[in-house]
Amino acid sequence: MPPLPRPTTNLYSSRLFEYYRSKAFRPVDPAVEPAVEPVDPAVELSAARQSVTANDPSQSFFARNQFLIYRLFSLAGLMPVGAFLAVHLLTNASVLAGPATFQARVDMIHSLGPLLVPIEWAFIFLPMIFHAVVGFVIIANGMPNVGSYAYVSNVRYTLQRATGMIAFVFIIWHVTQLHWLGTPFGGGRFDPHYATSSAAVVLRPLLVTILYAVGILSTVFHFSNGLWTMGITWGLWTSPAAMRRANLISVFVGVLLGGAGLGALGGMRTVNVEQARQIETRMEDVKRMLEGGELPSEGGRPQQPSPAVRLEHAPEPTDAVVVPASVPAAKPPAGS
Numbered sequence: 001m002p003p004l005p006r007p008t009t010n011l012y013s014s015r016l017f018e019y020y021r022s023k024a025f026r027p028v029d030p031a032v033e034p035a036v037e038p039v040d041p042a043v044e045l046s047a048a049r050q051s052v053t054a055n056d057p058s059q060s061f062f063a064r065n066q067f068l069i070y071r072l073f074s075l076a077g078l079m080p081v082g083a084f085l086a087v088h089l090l091t092n093a094s095v096l097a098g099p100a101t102f103q104a105r106v107d108m109i110h111s112l113g114p115l116l117v118p119i120e121w122a123f124i125f126l127p128m129i130f131h132a133v134v135g136f137v138i139i140a141n142g143m144p145n146v147g148s149y150a151y152v153s154n155v156r157y158t159l160q161r162a163t164g165m166i167a168f169v170f171i172i173w174h175v176t177q178l179h180w181l182g183t184p185f186g187g188g189r190f191d192p193h194y195a196t197s198s199a200a201v202v203l204r205p206l207l208v209t210i211l212y213a214v215g216i217l218s219t220v221f222h223f224s225n226g227l228w229t230m231g232i233t234w235g236l237w238t239s240p241a242a243m244r245r246a247n248l249i250s251v252f253v254g255v256l257l258g259g260a261g262l263g264a265l266g267g268m269r270t271v272n273v274e275q276a277r278q279i280e281t282r283m284e285d286v287k288r289m290l291e292g293g294e295l296p297s298e299g300g301r302p303q304q305p306s307p308a309v310r311l312e313h314a315p316e317p318t319d320a321v322v323v324p325a326s327v328p329a330a331k332p333p334a335g336s
Contacts, residue, residue, distance in 0.1 A: 062137055073134040074230040080127035082223050089216075089257050092264035099196035099276035103283055106195040128171070135164050160225050163218040170215030177202060193284050196268070196276040203268045216261035224254030 062069060091109070095102040110116060139161045176182035178190035178199070191198040203209055228250045231237045237246045 069134060070233060073131060073138075074226070074233045076127040076131045077223070077226050078230055080123045081131055082226075084124050085219065085223055086257060089220075089260040089264065093260040093267070095196055095267040095271065096263055099271060099279045100283065103195050103280055106192050107283075107287070110192045132164075132168050135161075135168075139165070156225055156228075160222060160229070163222040163225075166215065166218040167222050170211075170219065174212075174215065194277060194280045196271055197273050197280060200268045200271045200273050200276065203265065209265060209269060212265055213262060216265065217258055220254055220258045220261060224250045224257065227253060 091105045092102070094105050112119065142157075142161065176185055176187040178187065180188045180190075182188045189198060189202050203212065228243070228246050231246050232243075237243050
């Protein structure tokens with residue numbers, strides 16, 4: 001049998017190659033070496049990785065703790081980041097039911113008040129930053145070989161990393177453009193009190209819509225395809241049949257979230273901004289009156305509620321005649 005060619009990769013892959021080549025091609029004399037029980041390949045691979053990294057002080061912190069970091073990486077992509085992506089896209093898709101429905105969803109989120117900022121950082125931004133940093137380290141150490149081996153797995157491997165980089169750029173642009181964190185950079189154009197109209201104005205240019213469509217589809221593919229690879233990392237599906245079922249789940253999630261994202265984008269594009277603004281103004285007036293606060297002021301004077309709000313909160317008519325206290329009662333005529 002001809003010798004295997006040495007792979008031109010990093011030190012880690014080279015040492016694993018030497019390990020398995022010694023295992024596979026070392027002659028065994030039954031008279032000298034007794035028979036041993038077969039070892040699970042997964043256990044043997046884990047032992048090989050630990051022997052390569054743990055015993056080499058020149059390895060980086062990432063290489064020495066790769067097992068833990070990879071699992072935290074996949075967990076962050078599923079729970080905080082992935083869950084937020086699903087909720088975010090489905091919430092935005094509620095604009096298809098009308099501006100009032102979308103505004104109600106946004107009001108429910110912002111009802112958290114001062115808790116919203118720490119929740120965003122603890123469950124969205126920090127896990128997303130960790131996932132992105134580890135992802136770029138993985139991309140830097142990976143070598144795509146689709147040109148040599150155009151298998152489906154290799155194509156998905158390459159697309160997973162390409163869409164991850166596109167999603168990273170898109171999320172930064174999206175946050176800068178709409179979130180209040182982007183205000184110092186000329187962004188922060190989303191107004192939670194006028195959710196539909198403010199978002200529709202931002203998405204009105206055709207180029208912005210196209211870039212959003214590319215960003216949404218890339219992010220959705222990265223998440224749904226990541227579900228399949230996450231299950232392999234955690235050992236949830238290891239047999240070919242289980243992998244096929246997991247693949248169907250990933251496709252379903254991808255189609256669902258992709259449809260929700262593109263539906264929200266189309267709904268924002270087709271909404272009537274003026275009508276949406278009127279609906280949002282009436283909802284804001286009602287909310288402020290129910291909270292007992294003043295309406296937005298114009299020119300230093302409290303703004304009067306809109307006619308629809310005044311009519312809605314007008315007192316019920318009554319048949320009783322109220323006589324002002326300042327009007328004296330009529331005296332009876334003399335001689336009566």
